Amino acid sequence: MRAAYIEQTGPPEVIQVGEVPKPQIGPGQVLVRVHTASVNPIDTYIRSGDVAAELPRPFIIGADFAGVVEEVGAGVTDLPVGLRVWGSNQGLLGRQGTFAEYVAADANLVYPTPGNVADDTAAAVPLVGIxxxxxxxxxxxxxxxxxxxxxxxxxxxxxxxxxxxxxxxxxxxxxxxxxxxxxxxxxxxxxxxxxxxxxxxxxxxxxxxxxxxxxxxxxxxxxxxxxxxxxxxxxxxxxxxxxxxxxxxxxxxxxxxxxxxxxxxxxFKAPPAEQQKAAMDINGWLASGKLRVPIGATLPLQEAAAAHTLQEDNTLRGAGTLQGKIVVVVSAGDQQETYQSLLS
The missing domain is CATH 3.40.50.720 (NAD(P)-binding Rossmann-like Domain)
Known part of the structure; x- marks a missing residue:
């Protein structure tokens, strides 16, 4: 599968985009085909090495995602194949990240996406919303x-x-x-x-x-x-x-x-039950229009390094050029038409 990953920590330029093995799921997990992901400051701290962490090699970057369930592991009963979902906490605590066509995620950290909520919104909300x-x-x-x-x-x-x-x-x-x-x-x-x-x-x-x-x-x-x-x-x-x-x-x-x-x-240290409670309220507010997620930039997966640079410019260097989240389009989904319209 195609993914944005690093072999070693360092500046945004260490991010590569290429083929890596597709993940296999275990009991209590779901395989999600990722449509969109987003960038958070913690992603840049891990990539740079500012936050010390033992990382798999290669390490896929990113914590937030939105996509569709493609496979369900043993014991998972409430996230059927074909369900649109969103989630966070990937790319942390030894887990692989979300800047990839597929992510194997613990089912208790994955939530249904409301029918009237687009994937770019769902991918931008997890870490900041929870x-x-x-x-x-x-x-x-x-x-x-x-x-x-x-x-x-x-x-x-x-x-x-x-x-x-x-x-x-x-x-x-x-x-x-x-x-x-x-x-x-x-x-x-x-x-x-x-x-x-x-x-x-x-x-x-x-x-x-x-x-x-x-x-x-x-x-x-x-x-x-x-x-x-x-x-x-x-x-x-x-x-x-x-x-x-x-x-x-x-x-x-x-x-x-x-x-x-x-x-x-x-x-990300909150127990899954506490994060699930937050996700339920977030879904209700998103569906009712009480919660809007500002998106400041949308980039393709190939420009993952540029996405990290933009985040650092605003988080660390006070550039003031970003109003909202950075969304990265990973694969075709309900987000693809939106991305194509941005290019035209």
Whole structure:
């Protein structure tokens, strides 16, 4: 089968596209013909070697996918052959990735794709969507009527957090670096959108919710804890999910006096049952139109290295050229006509 893979870690140029063996499934697995995949920052960290991991050789890159079930392993009863599905967690913890024509996936990490949802959307939602759901529901226990703040509401995770928080019934404050991105945040339902380059964010937040922010979702690699804790409400919750090497100062006194909580988590460490719960809500919101997945770029499998470069330019180098997820077209499916129209 055709796949994008690496023989050793390094820059995007180490990615090759060529023939590799087709995977064989075991009990509790399904073989999925992949139509589309997507890129996440974690994919680039693994490929570069910044995240130490024992990788098979060759190692197929990618974590998210959408496609069709082609074969079912022993014990799998709810994912029949021919079913359109999506999933994540491939390319992690020793598993092969999704930038390939086929993926052998554990059935408990694969979910049916709603009939009115396209493969590009289904492939773009898994890691960022499940991450947002776990943070909001499992970790922060966000409640209707509460106020949430998130830096960067137009990004991959940010756009999911904004929309899910609104679906839950919360008020949302977010930031953007341009009017175009601010308009996107408003279209997702954000109640207050601030320009982080020009606005006085602390003053604006205090004016909007003088009692403080109930849930602060931090996406910055170097959080300003002094600012955040000052803006948190009593018993406020703060989520951190970026900056593996970050070592910012932390004001312990103001934090515990307010009875606040600091929450950190990693999406792919969540048990399958918790991820399945998130996927059920995501499917419902996708089908009803309450959740839209922004796609910033669509590339063919042959340009996998370019997809990783684009992701790194925006994640690590602040290029600001990407609004949404990067989708990679792997094989013909319901996505093929869309891709052909982009080429014409």
């Amino acid at each position: 991450t947002a759901h776990l943070g909001l529901v499992r970790e922060a226990n966000l409640q209707p009527g509460e106020t949430l703040f998130i830096n960067g509401g137009s990004g991959g995770v940010g756009s999911m957090v904004v929309q899910m928080a609104k679906a839950i019934g919360a008020r949302v404050i977010t930031t953007a670096g341009s009017e175009e991105k601010a308009m996107m945040c408003r279209s997702y339902g954000a109640d207050l959108v601030l320009n982080y380059k020009t606005d006085d964010i602390p003053a604006a937040v205090k004016k909007f919710c003088s009692w403080g922010v109930d849930v602060w979702w931090e996406t910055l690699r170097q959080p300003d804890f002094d600012r955040t804790i000052d803006l948190l409400a009593p018993r406020g919750r703060m989520i951190v999910m970026a900056g593996r090497d970050a070592r910012p100062e932390f004001p312990v006194g103001p934090f515990y006096v307010k009875e606040c909580r600091l929450l950190g988590f990693v999406m």
